[in-house]
Amino acid sequence: MSTYGFLGLGIMGTAMATNLIQAGFDVTVWNRTNTKCAPLVELGAKQGESAAAVVAGCDITFGMVSDPEAALSLCFEKGGVLEGITEGKSYIDVSTVDPDTASTVYKAIQNKGGRYLEAPVSGSKQPAEDGTLVFLCSGDESLYSDAQEALDVMGKKSFYFPLIGQGAQMKLIINMVMGTMMTAFAEGLSLGQKVGLQPNDIIDVIAQGAINNPMFQLKGPRMTEGMFATAFPLKHMQKDMRLALLLGDAHNQPLHTSSAANNAYIRAKQNGYGEEDFSAVIKNIEK
């Protein structure tokens, strides 16, 4: 059985590494602030000296950090992932990075004879704890295959796409559809209120039909009460929509409906709702 490293023990990383350890895998952890390692060591993990040391000492190492900048640092800094890479070593970045970042890391690791997989996840804290994440992978296919047992422990499903960057692209496209569905829903709720229908009736009617989906049923009732506790910040949705639209621009794909939705999020940011949940876009559609 392979040995595993895990770098980055924030909310997501801690939950994911915990699942690996509890499934009986041999796991070595590392975190920039090393106090985060203690609870996992208690569960049976070893603690690494540096990112490089973990990568050098394990067969397959996962990394989970907050954004593309952090992902680049973790790879390229002194004592970082790249230093530990030699032939036969493997690195899987489960952070959400853009296609360019994934490509940069991929080439650097390949040049040293290592294997790389970009594997951004769909799902947040709860699915991470429950082991029901979805992995959107691209890069080295043999690594995807070798890591399957670990991915199966942390997630309910994983996908492999052949070209590096496609994991990130898939995530942008899903979020673009999600963001546009949300403005369509908000327009429907807002129009309904103006003609005198109860928003909860609209949500209930939707619940009976072909367009029903968890997002409408989960967020809808809160939206009608003006409650927007942040699950996915509006400003991040807008950023993802911008990146998806630029992808469309680069491939000559007109995206009229999604562009209109993007402008709704931009207006919401302008009005100060950027830190709220992306469903707060309804506030700007209502008035």
Added chain:
Amino acid sequence: MSTYGFLGLGIMGTAMATNLIQAGFDVTVWNRTNTKCAPLVELGAKQGESAAAVVAGCDITFGMVSDPEAALSLCFEKGGVLEGITEGKSYIDVSTVDPDTASTVYKAIQNKGGRYLEAPVSGSKQPAEDGTLVFLCSGDESLYSDAQEALDVMGKKSFYFPLIGQGAQMKLIINMVMGTMMTAFAEGLSLGQKVGLQPNDIIDVIAQGAINNPMFQLKGPRMTEGMFATAFPLKHMQKDMRLALLLGDAHNQPLHTSSAANNAYIRAKQNGYGEEDFSAVIKNIEK
């Protein structure tokens, strides 16, 4: 137990009346082309001489015709519904009509002392046969209550909204959200194809998350194969979106995202896809 009339025995009406008969209700049927009555008479229905005669002879009469014009004819023509209305008689129009038509029929029936309910249905042939339609009712609330046993046989759920016309408005709003979700989905699939992702992978990834819904899973795979067997004709979706946008216009509700979607359907009509399923809108988004 009330006695029931049923006027209009097309695909939908036949299925609905059949369910009433098989549930043991006392049902009298009528259709403009009276050969359509035979199978139902065989199941135990009585056959009426005219729409007026059915209305006069039953406690509650349902009407199911194809569009607002047919609904107005059925009510106002010689031998039509209105002639049979007297105090205590009730008429429930389950056709899809616009708010103005509902309002016109409502007033005419009220003037003769009768009761009226507009009750457009959500769902098509299969749900009609399975008795799983959804009724969006408004008009006379006591009639809504009295007809509940029949609605429960033909549908899985019914809603009552206090103001006449709101049944129709609810249906327009639901269809507006549906139509816009479809263009958002089509944009996502089309962008995915352009960057080299497999459309079925996109559908599968969606299946794992919060925006998953029956429409995407049912129509998505067919859309990727270019198959658009008509369940709901594109030209009808575009008509409903136009009416929903006009509702927004009348109530000062901006609808940027839905307007963009509406233009996609208009373009699809221009290119000759009006008779195909509304999911054929993807053909114009792809190129």
Added chain:
Amino acid sequence: MSTYGFLGLGIMGTAMATNLIQAGFDVTVWNRTNTKCAPLVELGAKQGESAAAVVAGCDITFGMVSDPEAALSLCFEKGGVLEGITEGKSYIDVSTVDPDTASTVYKAIQNKGGRYLEAPVSGSKQPAEDGTLVFLCSGDESLYSDAQEALDVMGKKSFYFPLIGQGAQMKLIINMVMGTMMTAFAEGLSLGQKVGLQPNDIIDVIAQGAINNPMFQLKGPRMTEGMFATAFPLKHMQKDMRLALLLGDAHNQPLHTSSAANNAYIRAKQNGYGEEDFSAVIKNIEK
């Protein structure tokens, strides 16, 4: 030389009739509130007893009222235009009416053997006084020809389109382009301010190039000062855009850019700017 009638002496009608009288034409005037006739009688006009009497007594009669409803009343009411129509009599409606109204009046007058021209004008008070209006005519071509001398006195240019209703359609299309240009301009000014450019610099740069036009130069400086004295009310612009979009809908013409602009005007109405000049749409684009 023909004799002329003039019905409707509001701001526009008074200015236009004055020009006819001062050019030496034989003019008979009538207005619902007949005190409006006095100043024109002083200038040399005759005063008619009723609309019907004026039509019956003159070769060609002009009508200038505020909207389609007033135009229909003026034609069909007791003592109205239609009563005065006999073979050889001619009526030119210079009010702004929709294609359906023009068509209704056209048929009624034709049935009595008269001639009809719809001739909505482009231009408001100042051009009416200066005799520099533009007439957008359709209907009876021989009448267009016979009335040329009068049209030349009241306007600087007239157009003839062969099908009844096309005068109104032309006006809607021009206003649709105008309304969309205004939101494009407002978006440019608003974006400029956000990046730190002076709006008047933007207007000055535009003044040097191929997109320069009187509207930007006239309204731009006032828009940057937040002054929106009403020349053309925003709610009327929005109504014209709605009608133009419906024309597009009826002819399968997608109108993405104009639809986006229309939604900007709808939002502006929602925020209470309907009575201000249509350039006030910038207030909703800025925030």
Added chain:
Amino acid sequence: MSTYGFLGLGIMGTAMATNLIQAGFDVTVWNRTNTKCAPLVELGAKQGESAAAVVAGCDITFGMVSDPEAALSLCFEKGGVLEGITEGKSYIDVSTVDPDTASTVYKAIQNKGGRYLEAPVSGSKQPAEDGTLVFLCSGDESLYSDAQEALDVMGKKSFYFPLIGQGAQMKLIINMVMGTMMTAFAEGLSLGQKVGLQPNDIIDVIAQGAINNPMFQLKGPRMTEGMFATAFPLKHMQKDMRLALLLGDAHNQPLHTSSAANNAYIRAKQNGYGEEDFSAVIKNIEK
């Protein structure tokens, strides 16, 4: 009187340098392909050995190259502008560059004690020959002032904006308004044709009113004939609109109308019209 250098002798540069020489200025020219220098030397110019030599030998040097990449090369390559910069030397880049490029060159030149002005021009070949360009300048204000006599010879008007990058931003905003006006115009022409109006009548009616502008009158008649000889390539317009929209995105400025226009250009590129004039966008709006 200052001495002037001129680097980059394409269509634009040759015309501009010619005007400087013919106005009696002391001009030294340089071009990568030095055969382009001969005609100007014949008119009285000196020829420089390298870009660096021209900058070192003249008080103020102009550069006119095709895009940001070329502008960066010209500045930073061996023998380039930066090598010739010392205290007291001045460089004015009249190429169209983005704000970031302008800023990069600005800092590099400032670090060596030189002065820099970004001065993108509005206007193409004809205005360059006629000396009627418009300069959109930002950077060193004293240089703007010192170069005024030369700018006056080559252009009819120049603007100064205080922050580096604002010249480029102004140009993007103007082009965004231009591009959106063009799609609005194309929608009007296309709708007109569908209802049976002659496009040239629409252009003629516009000519009489407040929205008339040289672009509509120059390009309109050609558009109705399907002729799109390239003055400004559609793909460049789309690129400028993308950059303007990203500027809006960065400043939280929703741009609904301009986004819709941008998608029209993207579709036109998708259909192979990228190299034609940007007015060819009408081909995708018509069908």
